[in-house]
Amino acid sequence: MIYFKARNRNPVAMAATLALATAPLAVQAQQSTEERLSALEAKLAEIQPQATGEEGFSFNAYARSGLLLDDDLQSASGGPYLTPAGSVGGAVGRLGNEPDTYLEAILNYKQVAENGTKSHYRVMIADSTSSSNDWTSEDGALNVRQAYVEFSDLASFSGIFKDASIWAGKRFDRDNFDIHWLDSDFIFLAGLGAGIYDIAWSDNVKSSFSLYGRSFIEFAADTDFVPEGSYSTDNIILTANNYAGNFQWMISGMKARDNDQRVVEGVTEAAETGIHTMLAYHGGSFFGVSDGNYKVAVMHGQGLGAETKNIGSDGDLHEDAVSTRFGVYGTTYLSDNWRLAPAILAETSKDRYLAGDEYQWLTFNTRLAHEIAANFEMQYEVSWQTMDITTMGYNGREDVDGDYSKFTIAPTFKPQVGGFWNRPEIRVFASYSTWDDALDSYAVGDALGADSDFESGQWTFGTQMEIWF
């Protein structure tokens, strides 16, 4: 309350008294406001990175789970690797073709040191089962797939190392990339080791180097070499991964000591060393024709490097094995609400496991989606694979030569329709699969085989969810 005597009629004094009488109220309130604002801003700055997962704990995941049934209401065979070519990586389209529950639970922990160096710990637990039951302790495969640490923004790194990061532990390589619709990586480099990413030779040119170890565990070995006939060794893989703009050139050499003592179908000619290389292009449009993206790559490997995708993971490879693989995919919108993702994956492999064998296959796949409503779209997939395989009796398999086709229609619900990489999705689907009889005899018990319930010219259907974040 401002009280002043009207009798003092000095206007200056009176005006000053009045104004200054109210001003302090305003000024005082501002001071405590200032302190409180600053305190709030400081606290928020402290907890924001932890609340958003930028620092401290954060969670990522991949999961798919669904029913794949034949018209007898029984689980059908399936999976992108169900064909004979699938046994050597020849994948077909995955939509309406997955009978399993596969998931990855990824726990991250990020810290920033006082000097600004960042560290990121990641552990990944995964499981895979084809059982529909809720209790799967006998049918599951829970295991740890990754546990590594990566340092970035290192305070003492400068020059060409300024943006480099270093890592050690067990991991999937950061730069692996895939053709999603075939559930096939172009490259899956993984194992236990250490490396450095992103040495920047110039603005546009950078390299990463790594050492990965993989284990070849208890394989049949020449009894002249090891009397008990069982041996284990390590495959040590050195890789240089180089980028110039959108181009990528990757080269790996590997050695698995004494793997040449491995016995494959009675023969001791497995590879002890290997070499693998890839040339790839990561395009920012749909082949220069429209908006979207595309990736194309050629992979070539010899000896232990002839497993062109899972680098260094196959110890059965012959010392003369040679493989060349080609992969390409693109994504684009045909119109406002039709989107398209075609893909091709093909490989030719000679002397892969046994002298004289030959594996040739080519897959063409297209995923088409029609975005109909805010939460609903119709997805279609057409998949065709041709293969010509001469096994020389490896793993008891017989030669096959023929084609496989699949067509799938999948009404799909999603929180927000639009884009190729939005998940989660809930689908119901129907698939029609057909293949040449000539494929039936590849291996006893395999999906397309004569002794399987799954027969050519068959409809399968089901429901599935898929999510990643």
Next chain:
Amino acid sequence: MIYFKARNRNPVAMAATLALATAPLAVQAQQSTEERLSALEAKLAEIQPQATGEEGFSFNAYARSGLLLDDDLQSASGGPYLTPAGSVGGAVGRLGNEPDTYLEAILNYKQVAENGTKSHYRVMIADSTSSSNDWTSEDGALNVRQAYVEFSDLASFSGIFKDASIWAGKRFDRDNFDIHWLDSDFIFLAGLGAGIYDIAWSDNVKSSFSLYGRSFIEFAADTDFVPEGSYSTDNIILTANNYAGNFQWMISGMKARDNDQRVVEGVTEAAETGIHTMLAYHGGSFFGVSDGNYKVAVMHGQGLGAETKNIGSDGDLHEDAVSTRFGVYGTTYLSDNWRLAPAILAETSKDRYLAGDEYQWLTFNTRLAHEIAANFEMQYEVSWQTMDITTMGYNGREDVDGDYSKFTIAPTFKPQVGGFWNRPEIRVFASYSTWDDALDSYAVGDALGADSDFESGQWTFGTQMEIWF
């Protein structure tokens, strides 16, 4: 600092100058305060849902772990399913009667799309062991029990679907409910499939529909049908779950193709189909007598539906199997600090596994708690079960007819005493169990059997923690 020349004695000008000179300070400070407040409010609104788990990652769990010892300081047999009737779901009271460590770790991830649609991903990992050791890689049962996605608040859903949610994957059904003190669900519907919850026919009437698949894995089958004598199939369950106010009517039909080729004790009469239904009431008081809650339900099933709780999970059921089960429980306060939870569970089953068999049992259980201090209460449990079982030799079991009783006293510590559903609890307990000799011969190696260390008229004691959130 306000400086003005007193010589200009225009009072209006002077007053205006003064007031307006101080006002801007206040106004300026308000502007930056305004901006800062708005910025803070915006940031807080952004991180609040993630910090509280309303969006992004959140964690739920169930866990119990404890020692159950006899007076020789050795682990005693126990568990709510320890009696002969327990082999077909006849549970008794669980307090002071659990020898295991069982836990569920539930990881959630919630997202809200721009159009308001919400999605919720849940993965549950569980483990069960009776080993007290810290390393249980040989004795544990770690597995994934759930992995599903559920969409709610779908932007494109309206009318009767406005509050509906859809889901797919492997899950426990959302509307399962239980008699906690017996560790027995009324209904445990779970498996792999898809469904829709809460189609609202009117304000008070809603329905949910689901398809669940379950797996019958490698059971003994008629060699005329499958030469190797082992077969697997899927049980496909369709369910409609309907609510009108507090009333619930649930009906399920199921088919497991070729399960009628299953061999049970040399006979090929297993069911291929089944039907199951339940009528339940979810009361908001203690039977209308006092504050609290109660639930009562009658379940009836035939063929594969004769497993009245774990719907569709038992493939041994006979084609003529018929079961009727009744369950009821209530919770109420007898006074300010005495609370009571009585429960009854009973079932009659004919031709369950083999023609001519009969399983009849009734459990009466009461949990009583006396809240004594802020962190301490005394809990009591009285459990009585009568059973009359004619097995016809199923699983080598013999007929039994008799009673089982258990009395437990459990001094209990909790962070905040009060209510039936507050956890965690840390208990020490002593239990006295007694049963008729006639129950000793049911099965070789079972808990109450003649060859077990656990004998009628025995005290057991121990300690346990239980938590859920």
Next chain:
Amino acid sequence: MIYFKARNRNPVAMAATLALATAPLAVQAQQSTEERLSALEAKLAEIQPQATGEEGFSFNAYARSGLLLDDDLQSASGGPYLTPAGSVGGAVGRLGNEPDTYLEAILNYKQVAENGTKSHYRVMIADSTSSSNDWTSEDGALNVRQAYVEFSDLASFSGIFKDASIWAGKRFDRDNFDIHWLDSDFIFLAGLGAGIYDIAWSDNVKSSFSLYGRSFIEFAADTDFVPEGSYSTDNIILTANNYAGNFQWMISGMKARDNDQRVVEGVTEAAETGIHTMLAYHGGSFFGVSDGNYKVAVMHGQGLGAETKNIGSDGDLHEDAVSTRFGVYGTTYLSDNWRLAPAILAETSKDRYLAGDEYQWLTFNTRLAHEIAANFEMQYEVSWQTMDITTMGYNGREDVDGDYSKFTIAPTFKPQVGGFWNRPEIRVFASYSTWDDALDSYAVGDALGADSDFESGQWTFGTQMEIWF
């Protein structure tokens, strides 16, 4: 906008009008500012504990993963327990000597009740494998090692219990402590039970009491006692852990009913009871000589207590077994950027498993680090162990008497160099190991054995990450 008629020349009125006209703006803005500030402060106070993990969910971990290779690029034997003495706890230095991926994922959940009582739920999942592969479902050992609840700040606890906390479930005891560089606890008390921590007799004197159960699962037993020759029992351990200032006195008694029926190398003389005690000092300097810390302890045990570290975990111990163990370590800085951590661990054990046996060993280990740059330091480790073991044929082992030495150099990267307990670390390393031939014959297939690839006078090298938080 302030509008006033200049014609009214009452200066008081005019000044008052002006000042009061602007003051309310300021006052009004302050009111809504006040409300908004208070609202922000309240919301922040609510979410802060959850964002920081003080309440709700939080994540802790330990992990190491690395390659340990010989000069053939094959995995080498290793581990701190690789020597003959390691079979009874005689650890050597771990740097550059670990061939495995071992990790712990710890999920915590903390709650505060209205009455202030706090509860903390902890579940720990762990895995161990020596495979370098990313898929280890056949080679891993994923299991749950802890699941317990602990209450603290109990509202009803006062007097000597005021700061006490109570717990139940399966856990590692809170007060276990270790010599990190040997990967050996002084004391590892763990299992399933309940206890109370920190009863405060006075400001400086406190005690904790616990009951832990451990399981002896399916051991060979006297067929006079149990015809099938296999038996299981529980080891029940009662412990009092007492602190007076920096001094600690721990005493445990244990009983494993019927363990005296266990058959060890044809003899039935295993212990049924045991006693264990430890006297320790936790120093706040480097032995009073410089800044740092040190710990020294003497452990003594008889019967089942003769396993001096993993209390109560070894049921093979002889009824006359007697062990005395000594451990000491210290940490200090020698200069600004050289730090040192020497350690000694030694034990003498008689009649440990078989009458007449004797196990004597002493390990001396030193870890030295030279902090060179913000992210880089050089670490060195020298480890020497002498042992003299007379086995009397236990587990088919032969007598050994000799020394083992290891020297390791490890260039190490860390986010922030400095201190003994900062992790994560990424290391590359080279180790040189040498030992007396006399150690080669201890056990068939053991790391230093004649039939192993690992030979005395050998270099090994590799890379490793280690992290904890």
